[in-house]
Amino acid sequence: MAPRPEIVAAFEAAKGFMPLDEGLALHAAATRAAALGLPLLEVGTYCGRSTLLLADVAREAGTTAVTVDHHRGSEEQQPGWEYHDPSVVDADPGVARMDTLPTFRRTLYKAGLEDHVVAVVGRSPQVAALWRAPLGLVFIDGGHTDEHATADYEGWAPHVAPDGLLVIHDVFADPADGGQAPYRVYRRALESGAFTEVSVMRSLHVLQRTGLGI
Numbered sequence: 001m002a003p004r005p006e007i008v009a010a011f012e013a014a015k016g017f018m019p020l021d022e023g024l025a026l027h028a029a030a031t032r033a034a035a036l037g038l039p040l041l042e043v044g045t046y047c048g049r050s051t052l053l054l055a056d057v058a059r060e061a062g063t064t065a066v067t068v069d070h071h072r073g074s075e076e077q078q079p080g081w082e083y084h085d086p087s088v089v090d091a092d093p094g095v096a097r098m099d100t101l102p103t104f105r106r107t108l109y110k111a112g113l114e115d116h117v118v119a120v121v122g123r124s125p126q127v128a129a130l131w132r133a134p135l136g137l138v139f140i141d142g143g144h145t146d147e148h149a150t151a152d153y154e155g156w157a158p159h160v161a162p163d164g165l166l167v168i169h170d171v172f173a174d175p176a177d178g179g180q181a182p183y184r185v186y187r188r189a190l191e192s193g194a195f196t197e198v199s200v201m202r203s204l205h206v207l208q209r210t211g212l213g214i
Ligand SMILES: C[S@@+](CC[C@H](N)C(=O)[O-])C[C@H]1O[C@@H](n2cnc3c(N)ncnc32)[C@H](O)[C@@H]1O
Pocket: 015, 016, 017, 018, 043, 044, 045, 046, 047, 048, 049, 050, 051, 068, 069, 070, 071, 072, 073, 074, 100, 122, 123, 124, 125, 141, 142, 143, 144, 148
């Protein structure tokens, strides 16, 4: 089921990078995965734009969306880089680092979705090392270096339950369109034999667990 107009409006009002068509594809994937009755987990919260969609599905399905981020921004979001937003830098001169957590909390609160989300503040590999529960969906949208994308895959893909979905964002086959680390992880997932592609919307690829391992 497509998100209600107020959820689409909240998504479009939230800071973030995901276009609406990819957001709708993520929402559809989450709706499908939520039938398993397991939590939906995102790596890369930023200001909550995509989290809103997982939270909306979690609310409808009676499950929980979990979102993981250290809230200090990825490489390309740091000062001087293409995706930097000075409005999400901590105003305390003693800190002066990116902090997207307050904006994320406002996004969720205004959409009335706080009760359906568990936000984990920390480095993805560190959180993954503690994680034990099976997941209906893992959405990888964290750091885009090989180091980070690989760690996200190796840390979280093992927790995707049978028939669960692995969704990867910013998958670009052509280097002219964007960085290759998410693409390499996507190829690895397919070549593992554990995942089969079920849909694609631009750079958002949806894979289903159809085998063991990663
Ligand atoms: C592209 S943004 C996520 C965008 C968000 N999913 C959306 O659609 O609005 C990537 C996020 O990943 C986070 N991140 C990058 N590397 C990380 C890591 N190793 N552990 C936790 N978070 C990380 C950054 O802080 C940043 O907020």
